[in-house]
Amino acid sequence: MELTGKKWKEFKIDDIFSVSTGSLIQKEILKTGKIPRLTATDNKNGIFDFYGKIEHKNYREVTNFISVSFLGSVFYHPYTASLDMKIHAVKIPNVILNRYLAVFLIFCFKRMASVYCYGDQLSSTDLPKKKILLPVNSKGEPDYAFMENYMRQKEKELLKQYKKQVSEFESVVPLFEKNWSGFEIGKLFKISAGKSKGLNHLQNVTKGGINYLGATNSNNGVLAYVQKVESMTHRGNSICFIRNGEGSMGFSVYKAEDFIATSDISVGYADFLNKYVGLFITTVADKVRGKYNFGYKRNEKRLKKEKILLPINSQGEPDYVYMENYMKALENEKIMQYLAYKKLDALKRQTCLLPI
Numbered sequence: 001m002e003l004t005g006k007k008w009k010e011f012k013i014d015d016i017f018s019v020s021t022g023s024l025i026q027k028e029i030l031k032t033g034k035i036p037r038l039t040a041t042d043n044k045n046g047i048f049d050f051y052g053k054i055e056h057k058n059y060r061e062v063t064n065f066i067s068v069s070f071l072g073s074v075f076y077h078p079y080t081a082s083l084d085m086k087i088h089a090v091k092i093p094n095v096i097l098n099r100y101l102a103v104f105l106i107f108c109f110k111r112m113a114s115v116y117c118y119g120d121q122l123s124s125t126d127l128p129k130k131k132i133l134l135p136v137n138s139k140g141e142p143d144y145a146f147m148e149n150y151m152r153q154k155e156k157e158l159l160k161q162y163k164k165q166v167s168e169f170e171s172v173v174p175l176f177e178k179n180w181s182g183f184e185i186g187k188l189f190k191i192s193a194g195k196s197k198g199l200n201h202l203q204n205v206t207k208g209g210i211n212y213l214g215a216t217n218s219n220n221g222v223l224a225y226v227q228k229v230e231s232m233t234h235r236g237n238s239i240c241f242i243r244n245g246e247g248s249m250g251f252s253v254y255k256a257e258d259f260i261a262t263s264d265i266s267v268g269y270a271d272f273l274n275k276y277v278g279l280f281i282t283t284v285a286d287k288v289r290g291k292y293n294f295g296y297k298r299n300e301k302r303l304k305k306e307k308i309l310l311p312i313n314s315q316g317e318p319d320y321v322y323m324e325n326y327m328k329a330l331e332n333e334k335i336m337q338y339l340a341y342k343k344l345d346a347l348k349r350q351t352c353l354l355p356i
Helices: 099-113 144-167 275-291 300-305 320-352
Strands: 008-012 018-021 032-038 047-051 061-069 074-083 087-091 131-135 180-184 190-193 210-213 222-226 238-242 252-255 259-261 265-269 307-311
Touching (some): 099 144, 190 300, 238 275, 275 307
Antiparallel strands (some): 061 087, 238 252
């Protein structure tokens, strides 16, 4: 099953989905409980906190749905949740969502909603009018069966890959057993500046384009998907240091693929970089983010002078081999947890089918 072999079609959202929106309730009215309450955030699956059900005209509660916030965050909720005023609940009439179908749809919704922010919000009047691109069947209708089966296939492929990977790797020593030292970013990386002046100068696309990076610490820095412009393109296997932007100044992201970046980003290249070393260094580099604000910005000169603590080898140099192996070990730990979960989930589903 491949995406390129399918026909795709645009649909107006309120033609194929049912959309409802939450409403404002003062925090003082809410009471502590077990029902997650959703708000406009990119973190924790959109959950702000947990409260009890209340009798109030503005209380909105939905089960098994996709949430789309006014700021473009998209999540799947198989459970019952209550909605804040800037959360839309999306369901499919006469179709029961499951996590495979929902994950596919989430990617499609994110493509549509990625351009929204505080200055341009996706309101309850805007979302139903928007269009979403979906694969279709022979009748020209959304092919929900294909979407679900495609994600099931991808999961099987990943599980096979994970099982092979876990069997090939050994653990490494803990972080506290390593010696650490500080290194200036400007001496570790060759720094170049982002070349884009804004999305207005580029063409948004749904496929065949390139990631557009901006001043956000969400979605691995990706704001949109745009037509590739060779003169603006940065090659992958680099670290992007975010120098500006509310809530994201001081963060960094590793990019394996080619991309276009705004002028709010500085791009770092080095021969030692790969995915694992990049993820290790960005995690460490993010510790500096509290240092900067709008009165003290992260310009390129300050960025190059920033020091990050890194584990070192016997020569006192950054131990990139250790960093790579540590991240692989951490990845494998998560993979093993996931495989154990899948095994337990399969056992539960089999048990439900047993005769009483």
